[in-house]
Amino acid sequence: xxxxxxxxxxxxxxxxxxxxxxxxxxxxxxxxxxxxxxxxxxxxxxxxxxxxxxxxxxxxxxxxxxxxxxxxxxxxxxxxxxxxxxxxxxxxxxxxxxxxxxxxxxxxxxxxxxxxxxxxxxxxxxxxxxxxxxxxxxxxxxxxxxxxxxxxxxxxxxxxxxxxxxxxxxxxxxxxxxxxxxxxxxxxxxx
Numbered sequence: 001x002x003x004x005x006x007x008x009x010x011x012x013x014x015x016x017x018x019x020x021x022x023x024x025x026x027x028x029x030x031x032x033x034x035x036x037x038x039x040x041x042x043x044x045x046x047x048x049x050x051x052x053x054x055x056x057x058x059x060x061x062x063x064x065x066x067x068x069x070x071x072x073x074x075x076x077x078x079x080x081x082x083x084x085x086x087x088x089x090x091x092x093x094x095x096x097x098x099x100x101x102x103x104x105x106x107x108x109x110x111x112x113x114x115x116x117x118x119x120x121x122x123x124x125x126x127x128x129x130x131x132x133x134x135x136x137x138x139x140x141x142x143x144x145x146x147x148x149x150x151x152x153x154x155x156x157x158x159x160x161x162x163x164x165x166x167x168x169x170x171x172x173x174x175x176x177x178x179x180x181x182x183x184x185x186x187x188x189x190x191x
Contacts, residue, residue, distance in 0.1 A: 025088060027146065027188035032057050035071065041186070045087040053079040053094075070121070071107050075100035077182070079132060088144060088190055091135050096150055096182060099127040105163070120170070121161040128154030130181050142190050150182025 027041040039057035046052055055077045062070060081094035105121035130152015137145045156175040161167045 023191065025144070025188045025190040027055075027186045029055070029057075029184045029186045031183055031185050035059065036061070037071075037073075041188075043081075043088075043188070048086055049083045051081045051083065051087050051092075053077075053081065055079070057100075069106040071102075071104050073100055073102035073104070081132070088136055089138055092133070094132040094134075095129065096132050096152070097127075097129040098154070098181065099125070101125045105161075116160075119163075121163065121167070122158045123161070124156060124158030126154050126156045128152055128177070128181060132182055134184070136188075144188045144190060146184065146186040146188060148182065148184040148186070149180065151179060152181050153178050154181050 023045045025043045027043060029039050029041070032039045037057045037059040039055060041053055041055035043051050043053040056075070058074045059072055060074075061072065075098060077096055077098040079094050079096035081092045083089065084091045101124070103121070103123045104117060106119075107117055130150050132148055132150040134146060134148030139145060154177045156177065157172075158174065159172050160170045162170060
């Protein structure tokens with residue numbers, strides 16, 4: 001049900017924005033790929049200095065081997081951006097929302113979000129948002145590279161289990177996180 005809703009929202013956003021030259025970009029975040037998470041984003045100009053973006057990442061795989069490592073998750077992030085020069089060129093600032101679900105075990109998550117993740121499994125959902133700043137370099141008429149950093153707040157609701165793939169539920173809880181919550185080095189194609 002959730003996946004159908006997300007796909008529907010993505011299609012509505014894509015259909016609502018008229019397509020014209022230098023108006024829509026498709027992108028992927030190379031840093032997110034480094035976590036073995038396929039991802040895609042669509043960004044559309046809604047004015048000379050304004051764009052809207054929707055990014056989706058999905059890591060559906062169970063890890064192979066006997067170490068019980070798992071970082072299965074999905075994430076959706078809409079974002080508004082204001083450009084100081086013009087859309088898809090130079091510096092920008094923005095505001096983003098994000099949410100998703102996760103099932104993680106036996107991994108080291110940065111910034112101390114889940115300190116006990118090495119010995120336990122966490123399963124749940126998250127939602128949050130923040131501000132973003134970044135820069136896009138124009139490589140050619142259709143290709144850009146982008147670097148972006150976002151900071152903000154995320155709320156994590158979870159169930160904690162004794163071990164990676166098995167074990168009984170120890171307890172349910174939540175965490176509040178403030179800090180970096182978006183990091184991107186993206187390659188994009190502009191139509």
